Amino acid sequence: MAAGRSLRRTLTTRLLLWQLAALLTIALSSVFFFYYIEDYTGAKFDLDISEILADGLVAEGGALRIEDTQDLAEVRRSSPGLWYVVVDEFGRRVVGGEVPPQMNSLLDGLADIESLEVLGSTSDFDGAMLFEEDSRVGDVKVMFGGGARPSWIAGMLSFAGREVGPLFVLLVAVLGGLTMLVVPQVVRASLSSLRAVERVASRIDIEQRGVRLPSDEVPSEVAALVDAINAALSRLDDGYAEKQRFLSDAAHELRTPIAILLNRLELSRKGEFDHRVLMDVHRLANLAEQLLDLQRIEHQETAPQPVEMVALSRNVMANLAPLAIAAGYDPVFDTEVESLVVLGDASSLERGLINLVQNAIIHAGGEGEILLTVHADRSIAISDSGPGIPADRRDWIFEPFHRIKPMNEGSGLGLSLVKEIIRRHNGSISVGRSDNGGAKFLVRFSKGNEAASASGAARKVGGPREGTDRLDTSEPPLRSTRREPPN
Incomplete structure (x- = not known):
């Protein structure tokens, strides 16, 4: 955004110009007075x-x-x-x-x-x-x-140059210098209250709603503008709250009938048609969960706790293994470490990994492996054997509602939700090409996001997030391996 004119510079420049005009008026008046009224001797020569x-x-x-x-x-x-x-x-x-x-x-x-x-x-x-x-x-x-005797114009110019000119130049230099030094300080002190408004305004964002600009100490000429901005912020907060209520209500309204339909399909599943319907309902259920997750993330105020990511990742793959096998995949869990502890919210991290695995189930073509690997460098990879993601689309897939495939496959919210979850845990997520030619999503947690005690974290992870629909995983058909970290 282009910067506007500096108020301090504008006031200084205008004051200096007014002083120059006043001095010029005084100089001309002095010339007229001494040259004509006092009959200056030099007027004769x-x-x-x-x-x-x-x-x-x-x-x-x-x-x-x-x-x-x-x-x-x-x-x-x-x-x-x-x-x-x-x-x-x-x-x-x-x-x-x-x-x-x-x-x-x-x-x-x-x-x-x-x-x-x-x-x-x-x-x-x-x-x-x-x-x-x-x-x-x-x-x-x-x-x-x-x-x-010279003409009156020549006489006045000569007199002004010899008698008035040096004094005029001196006055301009002194007063102009004082103006440049003093006026900016005076203006800065007068506008100091606006800096407090600026500091408050710089902290306003979508996650810090309810903040209002202070208007008690600002000049009366600016108070009306500050009040108008505060009124606009109030309207924005009201509109945002209304939108959030709508999304939350819509997600809850979708969740109940989808859960009922899903249970009925599970009980009456007979053929390929029922399997396709079941997958569609799972996608609807996932969309409802994603909408609810958006609300949970926006309003989450719980303090971060140690989360044991190896156990959590194994649990995610175990729960989604039946769905992956039913879709034609071979689910595999692999880890290079016995424990990876990060600070955060277990339910949010679990939902992030679920979305990545479900994304692979939906888009990897219905064959090959879906591999979840916990690496020793504090990263977690989810890779598949599908067609992969074109390099020119990899920067776009984390945008909300962006899809590479047609509308009937995915909601376009899952990866955006994952990115937001990982960002809130001081991590990063990227996508590349797997060893099998498919997509590989890599989640990295920074060195600063780690807990002092892995054993304490494992005790705090607990069971799955309340409200998440779980499949029967008493005997999950999941291949799990344990590798030593590379030298």
């Missing part, structure tokens, strides 16, 4: 004259001389009464034009004067200006007068 004179200054034979540059020629043409005196730091002097006698007393001390404005009070003397300039011969003092 072209203030660029001092720079033009300094730029043309050269030293020859120990004396100063001003070259006749194009700019100086233009100034002399527009200001025929121009006079000037330029003095360097060594006291060398160059004079041009007719210096008014009123300025003679100042000529000897020009080197010690930094800047000067002289106001004229007679018609033949309109004042003078003195500036310190950089030149090719070093710092010099330039005093001039008698120049033509």
Whole structure:
């Protein structure tokens, strides 16, 4: 999702722009006030004259001389009464034009004067200006007068550049820097309550319902948005609860008539037709169980207990062996270890293995072995001799209601349910190709998911999950082997 504009950056930028606008207004007002209202002396002169004179200054034979540059020629043409005196730091002097006698007393001390404005009070003397300039011969003092009065635009620009410009730049630098430093901190402090809302919102998911965003400390401008989000979360929770009730009720409603039909078919089973009907009813029963399992997983709050997976796996294969044999398979149980203990819920793990074995019974083609193996590396494999699963479909089979075969074979919920069960036990499940060319589902439990005592776990496993339909397994036709773990 693309990130929106930063509120802190937006406020900082806008405040800085408003400060620049305010400073610019102040600068223009200052120019207008001093240039016109206070009759600034520099308004009578072209203030660029001092720079033009300094730029043309050269030293020859120990004396100063001003070259006749194009700019100086233009100034002399527009200001025929121009006079000037330029003095360097060594006291060398160059004079041009007719210096008014009123300025003679100042000529000897020009080197010690930094800047000067002289106001004229007679018609033949309109004042003078003195500036310190950089030149090719070093710092010099330039005093001039008698120049033509510039246009008001040129005069204001010249005055602004010399008198107001430096101060304006300084104010912009200082206030702009303070704005960039202070405003983000002020905005961050003002929006600190939103970070608490963000932390709560990041914890909301499908398994953490009922959480609401805090709205007590948020700004009033945001409180309405937070309240609207909380109202939306309430509607979502209500809709989710209604959906869960529907699924649970539907599963329970399906379970009872399916169990009755299954018992009647078991008692009256006579031929191949009855066998196919029996398999269909088993699939319906499995679908009802899967729907109920979804509800159990969503609402399961029991603490994890040690579960002995070798005994549990052997029990699953023993219970499903009659169904596998009836479907044409040879069920085999194999183990490399005497005990494999994980922490979790025995009934959920049992249902996960049942779904994997039943998936093999349904999809493996009705012949060959169905092998359940407990490995020494804390993994359990269920493999068959069927057609297998195409490599390009293996990432999809764990999605809910995804089927490789037609609609009449399986519900598409079993593998999704298995994946969720294994995920909740900090494990992983993958599918590949078995040694016989069929499918091989491999469940791995992490090293962290293990109990300290295998014997204690074996005592806690107990019998099968209550409510699971069991076949008669007093003498299960199951081949079981025991192998040593590989070196």
